[in-house]
Amino acid sequence: MEKRLPKKILGRVLLRCFTLQASWNFEKLQGLGAFYALAPALRWLHRGGDPGPALRRHLGYFNTHPYMASPVLGTMLALEERIGRGEETALGVQEFKSMVMAPYAAMGDALFWGGIRPLAAVIALFLAAKGSLWAPVVFLAIFNLPHLWFRVFGLIRGYRLELDVVEGIRKYHLPDLAVRCKEGTVILLGGFSAYLVFLCLRKESLPALWGLLLLPAVFLCARLVRKGLSSQLLVLLVAATVVFIIHLG
Secondary structure, three states: OOOOOOHHHHHHHHHHHOOOOOOOEOOOEOHHHHHHHHHHHHHHHOOOOOOHHHHHHOOOOEOOOHHHHHHHHHHHHHHHHHHHOOOOOOOOHHHHHHHHHHHHHHHHHHHHHHHHHHHHHHHHHHHHHOOOOOHHHHHHHHHHHHHHHHHHHHHHHHHHHHHHHHHHHHOOOHHHHHHHHHHHHHHHHHHHHHHHHHHHHHHOOOOHHHHHHHHHHHHHHHHHHHOOOOHHHHHHHHHHHHHHHHOOO
């Protein structure tokens, strides 16, 4: 069925999604931000009538990951549109919102905070260690492009797919993607640590092969961590090993 909301109104909703947490509070969390984002579309859908009931439906609690809020809000708009036409929906607006907020929050935290952000930071660190001024630009680009994509296309897909957006999001396998980002971060951190050791050895005029002495220590520490050793202690042990090797000369 053809949607009625014009692109201009959807554009206003999208721009307001960026202010989702501007009115964050401990009672309704992102509720006022979500209400502010949806308000232009709700007023347009109920033009010529009373938008009050629709607006009041969205004055309550709302809380999910800010980058994953767009598909939720887009689907809520589609459901409001059906309600305005008097059509039946498999889920009500509040039921849908309650169903997806927490899972989307968990997926967003794991992917953006725990996956993409550390990965972007490590890649930028490589450039910073080489003295490149592009390091902050690369960090901002790697981190911001994915979440901007989710914000824009999430709203569009949520509005077009309605309740099927849940299946649409599932096809992206976001939890698996978060794990891959974390694994990539660990690998890059290992390479970055090796690069720093190489630089330190060269600065001290020591053969780079001395750095191979770190390998047994790293494997030993990794095994100890798996058995319960504190990761902070692991960092101290590796740092102490590096300092010992540097001062051999």
